[in-house]
Amino acid sequence: MFISNLSSKQQSVFLGLAKKLIDSDENIAPEESALLSTIQQQMLADVTSTDVALDTLPTVFDCKKAKASLLLELLGLAHADQEYHSAEKDFINQVATSCGVSSYELQDMESWVVRQLSLVREAAQFMEG
Numbered sequence: 001m002f003i004s005n006l007s008s009k010q011q012s013v014f015l016g017l018a019k020k021l022i023d024s025d026e027n028i029a030p031e032e033s034a035l036l037s038t039i040q041q042q043m044l045a046d047v048t049s050t051d052v053a054l055d056t057l058p059t060v061f062d063c064k065k066a067k068a069s070l071l072l073e074l075l076g077l078a079h080a081d082q083e084y085h086s087a088e089k090d091f092i093n094q095v096a097t098s099c100g101v102s103s104y105e106l107q108d109m110e111s112w113v114v115r116q117l118s119l120v121r122e123a124a125q126f127m128e129g
Helices: 008-024 030-041 054-060 064-079 086-099 103-127
Strands: none
Touching: 008 030, 008 054, 008 064, 008 086, 030 064, 054 086, 064 086, 064 103, 086 103
């Protein structure tokens, strides 16, 4: 939803972080894979997964819009299977801390993501036969 706010380099780093996130609970749910595939379809053509150290994230995601976009997308992935595993939560907390995002702001983002996913599920019910 917010991946288009990120540059090619930021999208590449996001993709590396996203793969680490969905691997963190040692259970890659079909919903996570499907959502990641959808996100990848929205990415720029030259994007490939890039691994970076967490302490370098502030230099890659160097503005509030980029940091929020990164965290909202990661939270969406973590909640895609309706099971926010503690390993996923720890990983996202580390990313947020590295980016200088407060726990309060992260909590607000998570609340928004949960509400948004609930609305998406509700909309899907309208489409069922």
